[in-house]
Amino acid sequence: MSTTEKVGESVATYVDQRVGSNRFLGRSLKKVFPDHWSFMLGEIALYSFIIVLLTGVFLTLFYKPSMVEVVYDGSYVPLKGVMMSEAYASTLDISFDVRGGLLIRQMHHWAALLFIAAMSVHMFRVFFTGAFRKPREFNWVIGISLITLGLGAGFSGYSLPDDLLSGTGLQIARGIVQAIPIVGTWGAFLLFDGEFPGTEFISRLYGVHILLIPGLILALVTVHLMMVWTQKHTQFPGPGRTNDNVVGYPLMPIYMAKAGGFFFVVFGVTALIGGLVSINPIWIFGPYTPDQVGAGSQPDWYIGWLDGALRIFPNIETVLFGYTISWNIFIPSVIVPGIVFTVAALYPFLEAWVTGDKRDHNLLNRPRNAPTRTGIGVMAITFYFLLFIGGGNDIIAITFDLSINAIIWFLRIAVIVLPPIAFLVTRRICIGLQRRDREKMLHGYESGRILRLPHGEFIEVHEPLSLKERAVLESAIESYRAPLPAPEKVDANGVANKHYRRDMIRYKLSRWFYADDIVPPTRQEIEAGQAHVSHDAALEAPLHEYDEDETVMVPFHGGVLHTAGEPATNREQLEERGGNL
Amino acid sequence: MSDLTTRGGASAPDHGHGHGDVPADDLARPLYEGPGALPAADIPHRPRRSDFDPKAARRAERQVSALFLLSMLMVVLFVVAYVAIDPYADVYIPMFGVVGFQTFALGLTFGLGVFCIGAGAIQWAKKLMPDVEVVQERHSLASTSHEDVEAAEQYERGKEESGFAQYKIIRRTLIAALALFPIPLVVMLRDLWSPKNGSFGPSPVELLSTTAWVEDMPIVTDGTYVKIRPEDVPVGGLVSALPENIMEIQEAEHNLNARGKAAIILVRMEPDEIRAQQGDGWDYQGILAYSKICTHVGCPIALYEHRTHHLLCPCHQSTFDLADAGNVIFGPAARRMPQLRIGVNAEGYLVAKAPFAEPIGPSFWERG
Numbered sequence: 015m016s017t018t019e020k021v022g023e024s025v026a027t028y029v030d031q032r033v034g035s036n037r038f039l040g041r042s043l044k045k046v047f048p049d050h051w052s053f054m055l056g057e058i059a060l061y062s063f064i065i066v067l068l069t070g071v072f073l074t075l076f077y078k079p080s081m082v083e084v085v086y087d088g089s090y091v092p093l094k095g096v097m098m099s100e101a102y103a104s105t106l107d108i109s110f111d112v113r114g115g116l117l118i119r120q121m122h123h124w125a126a127l128l129f130i131a132a133m134s135v136h137m138f139r140v141f142f143t144g145a146f147r148k149p150r151e152f153n154w155v156i157g158i159s160l161i162t163l164g165l166g167a168g169f170s171g172y173s174l175p176d177d178l179l180s181g182t183g184l185q186i187a188r189g190i191v192q193a194i195p196i197v198g199t200w201g202a203f204l205l206f207d208g209e210f211p212g213t214e215f216i217s218r219l220y221g222v223h224i225l226l227i228p229g230l231i232l233a234l235v236t237v238h239l240m241m242v243w244t245q246k247h248t249q250f251p252g253p254g255r256t257n258d259n260v261v262g263y264p265l266m267p268i269y270m271a272k273a274g275g276f277f278f279v280v281f282g283v284t285a286l287i288g289g290l291v292s293i294n295p296i297w298i299f300g301p302y303t304p305d306q307v308g309a310g311s312q313p314d315w316y317i318g319w320l321d322g323a324l325r326i327f328p329n330i331e332t333v334l335f336g337y338t339i340s341w342n343i344f345i346p347s348v349i350v351p352g353i354v355f356t357v358a359a360l361y362p363f364l365e366a367w368v369t370g371d372k373r374d375h376n377l378l379n380r381p382r383n384a385p386t387r388t389g390i391g392v393m394a395i396t397f398y399f400l401l402f403i404g405g406g407n408d409i410i411a412i413t414f415d416l417s418i419n420a421i422i423w424f425l426r427i428a429v430i431v432l433p434p435i436a437f438l439v440t441r442r443i444c445i446g447l448q449r450r451d452r453e454k455m456l457h458g459y460e461s462g463r464i465l466r467l468p469h470g471e472f473i474e475v476h477e478p479l480s481l482k483e484r485a486v487l488e489s490a491i492e493s494y495r496a497p498l499p500a501p502e503k504v505d506a507n508g509v510a511n512k513h514y515r516r517d518m519i520r521y522k523l524s525r526w527f528y529a530d531d532i533v534p535p536t537r538q539e540i541e542a543g544q545a546h547v548s549h550d551a552a553l554e555a556p557l558h559e560y561d562e563d564e565t566v567m568v569p570f571h572g573g574v575l576h577t578a579g580e581p582a583t584n585r586e587q588l589e590e591r592g593g594n595l
Numbered sequence: 596m597s598d599l600t601t602r603g604g605a606s607a608p609d610h611g612h613g614h615g616d617v618p619a620d621d622l623a624r625p626l627y628e629g630p631g632a633l634p635a636a637d638i639p640h641r642p643r644r645s646d647f648d649p650k651a652a653r654r655a656e657r658q659v660s661a662l663f664l665l666s667m668l669m670v671v672l673f674v675v676a677y678v679a680i681d682p683y684a685d686v687y688i689p690m691f692g693v694v695g696f697q698t699f700a701l702g703l704t705f706g707l708g709v710f711c712i713g714a715g716a717i718q719w720a721k722k723l724m725p726d727v728e729v730v731q732e733r734h735s736l737a738s739t740s741h742e743d744v745e746a747a748e749q750y751e752r753g754k755e756e757s758g759f760a761q762y763k764i765i766r767r768t769l770i771a772a773l774a775l776f777p778i779p780l781v782v783m784l785r786d787l788w789s790p791k792n793g794s795f796g797p798s799p800v801e802l803l804s805t806t807a808w809v810e811d812m813p814i815v816t817d818g819t820y821v822k823i824r825p826e827d828v829p830v831g832g833l834v835s836a837l838p839e840n841i842m843e844i845q846e847a848e849h850n851l852n853a854r855g856k857a858a859i860i861l862v863r864m865e866p867d868e869i870r871a872q873q874g875d876g877w878d879y880q881g882i883l884a885y886s887k888i889c890t891h892v893g894c895p896i897a898l899y900e901h902r903t904h905h906l907l908c909p910c911h912q913s914t915f916d917l918a919d920a921g922n923v924i925f926g927p928a929a930r931r932m933p934q935l936r937i938g939v940n941a942e943g944y945l946v947a948k949a950p951f952a953e954p955i956g957p958s959f960w961e962r963g
Contacts, residue, residue, distance in 0.1 A: 208788055
């Protein structure tokens, strides 16, 4: 044992005697995590959040959250002598007079964009694979909360430099608050300490941006990860993978090296982008003043869909008993996002109620094996992208020389019509894929090779599925569920069902959810089908008699060429390595 | 080899446990079998080159340490770039355009320095660490029935000992007290809009309904603050303008609030092109003054198309027709742009003839 290890051991003992850490380490260092590229999405979100925290701390050392007007005297010549808020002046100083300041500012902004993007894609991965199902519903709700907080963090940070663009964003935010019925006017006056823009809002937002929201995100991320740890990660179907095990690599050393290394990769890439690609060049926009605006005002991408909703909503306003209700602002900016986030958070519970599925699910669904859910997801994405297009309608109109009125009218109609169409099309595609999977399970691959048998018959040789493909395709058996049975008004003992109406709704929804799914073949049918296919392949065997090549097809990993004598399974590989992990 | 099949705890999955209300068919049906349920030892595995070729393994070892060395070199270069490069020099990078040389150099060295550590670690894991998949059993998260009973018993014991059920009056007053205790926290938010010199001043509705415009207030240009004669406004042109005393107000109030409400635009069209106004003769020789603040959510508007007399908001594309009393012709805004009645004073300068007749800017609840 080397000296370093001896010191390490005594430290471990010292700590263990005080907090009992060795018990935890013993269990945890061998903890298995399954592997899949899509599991990195959540990692990217976590790492970009850490980068945002680190770069953010650096920025707080130089940024002044104050709206006091000062005369700029920094090194950016075009703005010399211009009156501006201290917030804007200090952001200019970070960009021009602190060495590396612009790099850190741009890294902060890029990492923030990456944080929200990674969270969003991660959410869709979880949604489409059904990873939110029991027992992981709470973690889904936490995830939706994290995305909501991420939007708040992004918007509050975007507003801090107090440049012309961010101030316009705040003006819009104030207009939205003012449009909330009954409490809106007072709410706006309380938030802004009076009229717009006032002198307090930036410093208030600063507290929210650097303490309140990151604190909440940090707390929720911690719970999110602890739950992933306790519940163990879900896995995709594959050889050896069941609903009751985890197949993958141990934390020490594989995941420490891979996940730890990946943090540095994300950090490094963010730094490269931050050094190379300019973002939010606030010195071009100029200081904020409430009577000016730049053409083509665009929010950051994650606010785009909300801005789009605000842009395309018809101009409806009612005056009722002398009070104004601004539907044109209140609905797209408060009601729509409210519904979107609430429905998203409740989705796991809604689906569980409709399907009546109370099983634990640790094996992920393939999206095609849950056609209705996949359809709903694509419907949501379609809705989102139409609003997102709305958020850039002026840019689109200019770039493609289109009428902005035509774009808005298209979107007003499309946002209602296209999502249901996307749902139906997606669902049909999924069901088609299910049908093809069923064919493959029963009849193997079409090899494209025509064989003439001794008695003259021609057949097309079908090839058996590899082990991996069978494991993946046969996960349809686990995913499949028949619709709930129809409820009865009166049960066998003549007792009336009090919840008949509720049960009837549930029954109909369950049918809508499941009824069109393709019933997968049974295990016996698959075995028989694959045996038949192998028989076909055996007819070809005489053709291979003269093959001198040592290379044979071993059916795994999609049927790769495999040299005879090389280890072909975990066991053989381990034996080759001396049975030592 | 037993270590391979189950790492940590070899207990069989417990199907029947912790599923109190699961329908019988769910329990009877095995969740997964077939090739998915292969024993771990038989899971197919494809060997890597570095597993059987010592040369490849040594090459991987060299690659990993080279990446770590490169990282160290980058950190040294970072410090050099920080000290030696002129912070105000620019450099042209193909595809990315002109960027600050120091920012670019710092980003490149720091980024590569960090990236190489990660790349090295991942290469190490992928090429040299074992890639044999291992299996761990999952265990139900639900408590055992014994633990359920224990929890219920302890709860009952606590309830009994506290007398929570017994002392009805204590229970009710406690609940009421807890319901009231957040009130101070909410009440204290009142002074978020803080009193100035001990007074709260005008109400929100009064503030939102008034601007700095009063009768005979001269109109000055935005930016240069010079008074405007009618002939200074060309036909088809647009002039951003403010009340003459705007800088005085700003210096007295130390904020931009008055500016945010009083900003107007002046446009001039041929008198016969004006189809309607918000009041008879509110123009002066074809010069019209409208608020600059959009009635949708308050962006300042300055995109004016002089042939159609349309005013387009750059934020949400609300479009107003200034030749037709500032009415909305398209977009999400629900209200017309308020018009300011103007004329000229004795010295021949443009002035406001009256305050705005209606609140400017976004709608609010009490606006009516």
